[in-house]
Amino acid sequence: xxxxxxxxxxxxxxxxxxxxxxxxxxxxxxxxxxxxxxxxxxxxxxxxxxxxxxxxxxxxxxxxxxxxxxxxxxxxxxxxxxxxxxxxxxxxxxxxxxxxxxxxxxxxxxxxxxxxxxxxxxxxxxxxxxxxxxxxxxxxxxxxxxxxxxxxxxxxxxxxxxxxxxxxxxxxxxxxxxxxxxxxxxxxxxxxxxxxxxxxxxxxxxxxxxxxxxxxxxxxxxxxxxxxxxxxxxxxxxxxxxxxxxxxxx
Amino acid sequence: xxxxxxxxxxxxxxxxxxxxxxxxxxxxxxxxxxxxxxxxxxxxxxxxxxxxxxxxxxxxxxxxxxxxxxxxxxxxxxxxxxxxxxxxxxxxxxxxxxxxxxxxxxxxxxxxxxxxxxxxxxxxxxxxxxxxxxxxxxxxxxxxxxxxxxxxxxxxxxxxxxxxxxxxxxxxxxxxxxxxxxxxxxxxxxxxxxxxxxxxxxxxxxxxxxxxxxxxxxxxxxxxxxxxxxxxxxxxxxxxxxxxxx
Amino acid sequence: xxxxxxxxxxxxxxxxxxxxxxxxxxxxxxxxxxxxxxxxxxxxxxxxxxxxxxxxxxxxxxxxxxxxxxxxxxxxxxxxxxxxxxxxxxxxxxxxxxxxxxxxxxxxxxxxxxxxxxxxxxxxxxxxxxxxxxxxxxxxxxxxxxxxxxxxxxxxxxxxxxxxxxxxxxxxxxxxxxxxxxxxxxxxxxxxxxxxxxxxxxxxxxxxxxxxxxxxxxxxxxxxxxxxx
Ligand SMILES: Nc1ncnc2c1ncn2[C@@H]1O[C@H](COP(=O)(O)OP(=O)(O)OP(=O)(O)O)[C@@H](O)[C@H]1O
Ligand SMILES: [Mg+2]
Numbered sequence: 001x002x003x004x005x006x007x008x009x010x011x012x013x014x015x016x017x018x019x020x021x022x023x024x025x026x027x028x029x030x031x032x033x034x035x036x037x038x039x040x041x042x043x044x045x046x047x048x049x050x051x052x053x054x055x056x057x058x059x060x061x062x063x064x065x066x067x068x069x070x071x072x073x074x075x076x077x078x079x080x081x082x083x084x085x086x087x088x089x090x091x092x093x094x095x096x097x098x099x100x101x102x103x104x105x106x107x108x109x110x111x112x113x114x115x116x117x118x119x120x121x122x123x124x125x126x127x128x129x130x131x132x133x134x135x136x137x138x139x140x141x142x143x144x145x146x147x148x149x150x151x152x153x154x155x156x157x158x159x160x161x162x163x164x165x166x167x168x169x170x171x172x173x174x175x176x177x178x179x180x181x182x183x184x185x186x187x188x189x190x191x192x193x194x195x196x197x198x199x200x201x202x203x204x205x206x207x208x209x210x211x212x213x214x215x216x217x218x219x220x221x222x223x224x225x226x227x228x229x230x231x232x233x234x235x236x237x238x239x240x241x242x243x244x245x246x247x248x249x250x
Numbered sequence: 251x252x253x254x255x256x257x258x259x260x261x262x263x264x265x266x267x268x269x270x271x272x273x274x275x276x277x278x279x280x281x282x283x284x285x286x287x288x289x290x291x292x293x294x295x296x297x298x299x300x301x302x303x304x305x306x307x308x309x310x311x312x313x314x315x316x317x318x319x320x321x322x323x324x325x326x327x328x329x330x331x332x333x334x335x336x337x338x339x340x341x342x343x344x345x346x347x348x349x350x351x352x353x354x355x356x357x358x359x360x361x362x363x364x365x366x367x368x369x370x371x372x373x374x375x376x377x378x379x380x381x382x383x384x385x386x387x388x389x390x391x392x393x394x395x396x397x398x399x400x401x402x403x404x405x406x407x408x409x410x411x412x413x414x415x416x417x418x419x420x421x422x423x424x425x426x427x428x429x430x431x432x433x434x435x436x437x438x439x440x441x442x443x444x445x446x447x448x449x450x451x452x453x454x455x456x457x458x459x460x461x462x463x464x465x466x467x468x469x470x471x472x473x474x475x476x477x478x479x480x481x482x483x484x485x486x487x488x489x490x491x492x493x494x495x496x
Numbered sequence: 497x498x499x500x501x502x503x504x505x506x507x508x509x510x511x512x513x514x515x516x517x518x519x520x521x522x523x524x525x526x527x528x529x530x531x532x533x534x535x536x537x538x539x540x541x542x543x544x545x546x547x548x549x550x551x552x553x554x555x556x557x558x559x560x561x562x563x564x565x566x567x568x569x570x571x572x573x574x575x576x577x578x579x580x581x582x583x584x585x586x587x588x589x590x591x592x593x594x595x596x597x598x599x600x601x602x603x604x605x606x607x608x609x610x611x612x613x614x615x616x617x618x619x620x621x622x623x624x625x626x627x628x629x630x631x632x633x634x635x636x637x638x639x640x641x642x643x644x645x646x647x648x649x650x651x652x653x654x655x656x657x658x659x660x661x662x663x664x665x666x667x668x669x670x671x672x673x674x675x676x677x678x679x680x681x682x683x684x685x686x687x688x689x690x691x692x693x694x695x696x697x698x699x700x701x702x703x704x705x706x707x708x709x710x711x712x713x714x715x716x717x718x719x720x721x722x723x724x725x
Contacts, residue, residue, distance in 0.1 A: 083398025093393035200439035324706035472562035
């Protein structure tokens, strides 16, 4: 079912850690320009699913494709793929020994082999986009969480990714900083970036996403348009309703 | 106790006729420095390779590295030195063994000590490098890989620069250990500082002056190294991180 | 390689080697017991003592940690007879090297144990002391009843590792011609012209004992911090 519009295809993927089944026959398709929110209780395998998409975690069964690259094929050169799949982590994971600018420059010069001047120019452009250009010489340790996360988004964007993966990008942030990061993500979505976002920010899901995937115990339990997910509660599974109730209470 | 101190003993010619006592002590110090600096440089190189090997996903390499570390860490240095000096030449092909025995004895002793001390120190130091690498969070490693860096690139640009900072303090004490451990050289006849001290104190019958001088020299060098390494640590400190503050 | 091994030599050397092993064990046990005791006292003086005492212990620890153990052993070897003669008032007293070796090992290792105990006490969260004080305990009570028990638990692996280091260090008494395990081996090996076999045997024995200790320390470490892999 290879359709020109599909960006990511996850087909019957299962993964074990020893005896423990983290992903249980997961399948999903993300089209070009689509924003998909993934939610579910802690330990349900959301992070693991994201990491399989850029090949950070191998899978034992099933197939994953990003654009024309079969991630699960052993012959695939994963470094090339990963440079085109941006990933933003819960704890930012900026490189603490490099300043903001060098965080953005490193992979551009080492992986994409861009000339230094061009890499810096591109970096500054993206820092401006996330409103961090004034901090280019600062070290990550001196920035607030929200600022660090915006830099982390810019760092991924500097690689000109086809797809962006966000793994709980706001859950380590103080509440007043959540907005600035979500703002950057919304802008990206408006520009047509294909995104998978693990988040419990249901406001973001309502406003920006096209679809919501709900995971529980390694399975994809729900995969439906966001309006269905939020409005037609009675059609949802019991687990999803419980989860929504708990989350929306706050 | 009526010991008569004589601090001018260092200026007097030794009974062996090789020069002033002070000069002979200094010669011992030079041997100590020659042994410890070469052993240290070699040990760091080996430790880096072994420490990194133990963190790679390559089982054979990991096993070999771990075996090396376990063997060399768990046998006393002095026993290792005797193995290198007395046993290994016997077990090598006869021609090699004789070649070693025909070497200039001083060079033979020097290189034997360097080999023994290097391999002993590298085994310990590689553990520090390994735990430095392991202390870099999994998230950092994933962030590097998710940007498309190869394994070698993530070690070079992401993991090692961060590990280095953590590794400096234990590596400082490794260096000080090499420096102190170089005194085992005296057991195979190479009179470095401690050996020279003992010998000269017997020759001169003024032991306390020599022992006091040697103690001061060891302490001074130790402090110099500690101060130097503190400066290095300050330079490599990462902005905004509390970890390196103390 | 055309060395003709003759392992029977070990059997012939056996009684002599065992005597050496006894000396090594004596050095080890006395070194560990007195070393830890003195090290703990030093650590407490250094962390909780009045300033001059703390400075003095710091000086002590730094002194012993910055000079080679071999030099310390020599120091005591040349000093001990004089000191003992003054202490006992007997000008013809002979003092065996074992006393010099024991004194050197205990005093030097105490400096290393002190650093371990200090780290162990430091690893107990400072809230614990505050909690004790707010319950009305004195600092001393807090230390002995709450802080030290936790500290010793945390530092068992380090203490064990230092004990193994001490076992390896005992071999250095060879420099004052003592018949410890290594010293006995050297002598018997030279007498029989069989140093190859004897040294290999000694190395294997040390390796087995030290590996067991290292392994045990690692296992304890894992059990204490199950979080860390
Ligand atoms: N390296 C690993 N080895 C063994 N088990 C693991 C490993 N990584 C994750 N797990 C387990 O796999 C399950 C799924 O983990 P995952 O991180 O994907 O959950 P999650 O949905 O992202 O949860 P959270 O909301 O807490 O981030 C968890 O039960 C976790 O304990
Ligand atoms: Mg997660």
